[in-house]
Amino acid sequence: MKTLPLISFRNVCKSWNQVTVLENFNLDVTSGELVVLVGSSGCGKSTLLRMLVGLEPASSGDILVSGNPVSGVGKERGIIFQEPRLFPWLTVTENVLLGLANSPLNSSEKKQLALNMLERVQLADFANVLPSQLSGGMAQRVAIARGIIAHPQILMLDEPFGALDALTRHTLQQQLLELHLSTGSTTLLVTHDVEEAVALADRVIVLSPRPGRIREEVKITLPHTRHRDDIAFIDLCRHIRHLITDVL
Structure with missing residues (x-):
């Protein structure tokens, strides 16, 4: 029997004032995963978290948690800004x-x-x-x-380390990873820091420029702790940066 994903985005669209931010977004996340969303500014990364936590609705499509539609906030979902x-x-x-x-x-x-x-x-x-x-x-x-x-069963973080200096950011990234692994929570992180994404993620979801769609899903199979000067780490960062900056 196929395991039901904990989180499902099904053909999700979001528009404001006739501007389409997300279009036909589809993603499944299984329990215990750490998934990172990256992409250019305005592609809908933070909007996805706000819709999943229940702070605003999708314009169309379905957002499901354990097979049930998201309707408002819930104690099983937490967010850090x-x-x-x-x-x-x-x-x-x-x-x-x-x-x-x-x-x-x-x-x-x-x-x-x-x-x-x-x-x-x-x-x-x-x-x-x-x-x-x-x-x-x-x-x-x-x-x-x-x-x-x-x-919380699902923890979302929206650029939580973006305003911090490099040393503090690296320290908190490691603490977040340790907490994620020890609690078994399902974690979705939005970041503009590609190295942060590769250091933490099980999967990196690269969104296309607005309207946001999944351009590529990059699986990160490097073991923890990941060394940022390793060739494999550097190659993954280079590939993801190329996906973000190479405009379709």
């Missing part, structure tokens, strides 16, 4: 606890989970400080901890 979007009047721990707002756990259990998650993202020493006292990379780690703490 490029900006941390932390509440400045709440401590780091209190911001992370927002990810457990709908949990049946008592307050003591929730707090312990939050502290454990902060330990995993190396922020335990900052549990009681306010966001204004954090660097950009630290604030983004808080946002990741908040997004992951409830163990």
Whole structure:
């Protein structure tokens, strides 16, 4: 018996004011995959995540999770944006606890989970400080901890490291991969960083310029940890960049 994909996009189209952003987009994602979406600006990458999380509807077509149509937001789907979007009047721990707002756990259990998650993202020493006292990379780690703490079945990340310096970005990429592998979540990541895509993904989905369609699916079979100076890694990056920049 064929396994039902966890996520299915079926002939999905999205238009705004007579401008077609996505057209006949089709993609299946199986449970536990880490899939990265890349492509030129305006091709609909972030729009796909917003539709999957339930923040806006498709113009036509179907978006399914476990065979059921997406209708609004759901606790099985979580999203992390490029900006941390932390509440400045709440401590780091209190911001992370927002990810457990709908949990049946008592307050003591929730707090312990939050502290454990902060330990995993190396922020335990900052549990009681306010966001204004954090660097950009630290604030983004808080946002990741908040997004992951409830163990959503599907985790989406929209350019989460785009505004960070190279060293911090590489560190958080590795932490994201470790969290993905340890939690078994299904992860969809949007990025403009081709090296980031090849370093993390099981599959890289390259979208064509607007209207976005899948130009090519690139399977990444390199074992983790992936070394960015390896010839195979460099060749994959070169191939994906060519697909993005070679206008059809």
